Amino acid sequence: MSGFEIAASLVEKVLEEYMKRLLDKVSKGERLTQAEVSLLMVGLVQRELVRIEKQMAEGFATMNKRIDDLRSELLSKNEETNKRIDDLRSELYSKLDDTNKRIDDVKSDVKVFREDVFNRLNTLSANFDKALSDLRTEFYKKLDETKADTYKRLDDLKADISSKYQIMSQRIDDLDKKLIDLKTDFTYTKQSFDELRDRLVKAMIESLEKQR
Numbered sequence: 001m002s003g004f005e006i007a008a009s010l011v012e013k014v015l016e017e018y019m020k021r022l023l024d025k026v027s028k029g030e031r032l033t034q035a036e037v038s039l040l041m042v043g044l045v046q047r048e049l050v051r052i053e054k055q056m057a058e059g060f061a062t063m064n065k066r067i068d069d070l071r072s073e074l075l076s077k078n079e080e081t082n083k084r085i086d087d088l089r090s091e092l093y094s095k096l097d098d099t100n101k102r103i104d105d106v107k108s109d110v111k112v113f114r115e116d117v118f119n120r121l122n123t124l125s126a127n128f129d130k131a132l133s134d135l136r137t138e139f140y141k142k143l144d145e146t147k148a149d150t151y152k153r154l155d156d157l158k159a160d161i162s163s164k165y166q167i168m169s170q171r172i173d174d175l176d177k178k179l180i181d182l183k184t185d186f187t188y189t190k191q192s193f194d195e196l197r198d199r200l201v202k203a204m205i206e207s208l209e210k211q212r
Contacts (some may be wrong), residue, residue, distance in 0.1 A: 019043035034190075041182065048175055052168055059164055066157055077146050081139055088135060092128055099124065127164055 022040045032040065102148060103117050 016043070037186070041179070045175070045179065051170065056168060059161065063157060063161055067154075070153055072145055072152055077142070081142060085135060085139070088131065092131070095124065 019040060022036055022043075025036075026032065099117075099120060103113065
């Protein structure tokens with residue numbers, strides 16, 4: 001933790017302790033000074049900002065976890081697809097090795113063997129190309145489906161985060177408005193007290209002048 005963070009934590013603790021004293025003072029019916037009222041308002045605002053900051057941090061942590069889960073799922077599907085390709089390649093190579101062995105075993109009848117081998121190789125090649133083409137088509141199809149699903153989840157996640165951000169922004173705006181209204185009420189109350197004080201002073205002066 002940096003020196004700035006330690007200092008900020010100490011200031012927050014001191015402010016929290018001072019707020020408790022002020023609230024205890026209010027609960028006992030004691031009047032607060034203007035400075036104490038200002039500090040109490042600052043403390044309440046600080047509490048609300050800390051709470052909002054915590055909610056945003058939790059929201060970002062949830063978003064990062066969901067993104068990591070999506071990434072892991074995509075990697076798992078890619079690994080599964082690669083394994084299927086490797087298995088099919090091994091199977092095809094195995095069949096090709098078997099064909100070559102049979103070619104070596106029937107060398108005595110070259111003409112018949114050659115025709116048979118050529119036919120088998122052509123068929124195997126066609127099957128191999130078809131299987132590889134089908135596998136490639138299936139792979140790209142699965143990949144497109146996975147990408148589409150991933151993009152959709154990311155869009156949903158962005159929309160969810162945007163909605164929560166708008167709600168937080170609205171709450172902050174509402175809090176600012178309440179603070180402005182409270183400041184206006186406080187100013188009006190102070191003016192009323194000042195006017196009442198001036199009237200009392202004036203009345204006392206007039207009363208003293210009448211007694212002379």
